[in-house]
Amino acid sequence: MMIAIYILIGISLLFAFAGVVGMLRMPDSYSRMQSSTNIATLGVLGVIIGGILYSACILKDANMAIKLGVMGVFYIVTAPISGHAIAKAAYAHGIKPCENTVCDQLKEDLEDEA
Amino acid sequence: MKKAKFPAFLVTCLICFVFWLLITGEISGLFDGIDSGDIEILVAGAAVSILAALFSARFFIHEKAFYLLNPRRFFCLLLYCLIIFPWELIKANVDMACRAFAPKKNLKPGIVKIPSALTSEYGLSMLANSITLTPGTITMDIVEENGKNWYYIHWINAAEQDAEKAGAAIKGTMEKWIRRIWE
Incomplete structure (x- = not known):
């Protein structure tokens, strides 16, 4: 059982590392946000599922496992809302996408309205 | 109010x-x-x-x-949360991790506009959140035009710029399941 927990937490660390590397290498802030979603999803969920298994099977503490599960649910429900708000605010503030951006249909539509 | x-x-x-x-x-x-x-x-x-x-x-x-008390809808919700969505999440995570580690940056970011067939508020926000949670796509805005809802999505690999094709590539199987839950 311990091995399964180590594997889960190891996988989530790998994805968190990939997210950090992506954040440092991506060209503009929108692409960096895409990469940080890596950390926010599998990076966190792997640790939480590993924690649930650890508290349920090794510590035999049902309450801790349930609390971790509730934490995971709240995390998954609330994380995208902040991502959405940050992306929209960055765009409204005038931060430009990088040069090799293929298309920007939001800008075209905003110009049509103006 | x-x-x-x-x-x-x-x-x-x-x-x-x-x-x-x-x-x-x-x-x-x-x-x-x-x-x-x-x-x-x-x-x-x-x-x-x-x-x-x-x-x-x-x-x-x-x-x-008491909408979700219908057993078929509740079952669809459970199936979506436990199997369909995690599978999409894992696929997108692996793809994004490969992009982060790739020696040559093969990025084609773009903001595309995709249509949605959903009408209920919960369905729309659930699909928007699912898209944002998938690495590689972020919902930037939702607008309603001529009775149809459109998402503006920042996509890290904008392979398609046509609205329908890009929508099919981004939404995958998620929209079908969300429609089963909320409509």
């Missing part, structure tokens, strides 16, 4: 109370038998959930309150 109806209040109150039970750890206390300490916690939880529901029911539930 529209006033909350009683079923909406009841459902909000129940959900608050269930989360109170889960977070205080009272749910396992209930199985070992109830003593006076348990009763105190339960009464406090009931009072707090009634108070919270009084204020928040009208934001929390806009449509039919």
Whole structure:
């Protein structure tokens, strides 16, 4: 059982590392946000599922496992809302996408309205 | 601001109370038998959930309150949350991790506009959140034009710029399942 927990937490660390590397290498802030979603999803969920298994099977503490599960649910429900708000605010503030951006249909539509 | 109806209040109150039970750890206390300490916690939880529901029911539930009690919809919701969505999440995570580690940056970012066939508020926001949670796509805005809802999506690999094809590539199987849950 311990091995399964180590594997889960190891996988989530790998994805968190990939997210950090992506954040440092991506060209503009929108692409960096895409990469940080890596950390926010599998990076966190792997640790939480590993924690649930650890508290349920090794510590035999049902309450801790349930609390971790509730934490995971709240995390998954609330994380995208902040991502959405940050992306929209960055765009409204005038931060430009990088040069090799293929298309920007939001800008075209905003110009049509103006 | 529209006033909350009683079923909406009841459902909000129940959900608050269930989360109170889960977070205080009272749910396992209930199985070992109830003593006076348990009763105190339960009464406090009931009072707090009634108070919270009084204020928040009208934001929390806009449509039919007992909508998800239909067993087929509930089963679809469970299946979506436990199998369909995690699978999409893992696929996108692996793809994004490969892009982060790739020696040559093969990025074609773009903001595309995709249509959605969903009409219910919950379905729309659930699909938007699912898209944002998938690495590689972020929902930037939702607009309604001519009775149809459109998402603006920042896509890290904008292979398609045509609305329908890009929509099919981004939404994958998710939209079909969300439509089964909410419509």
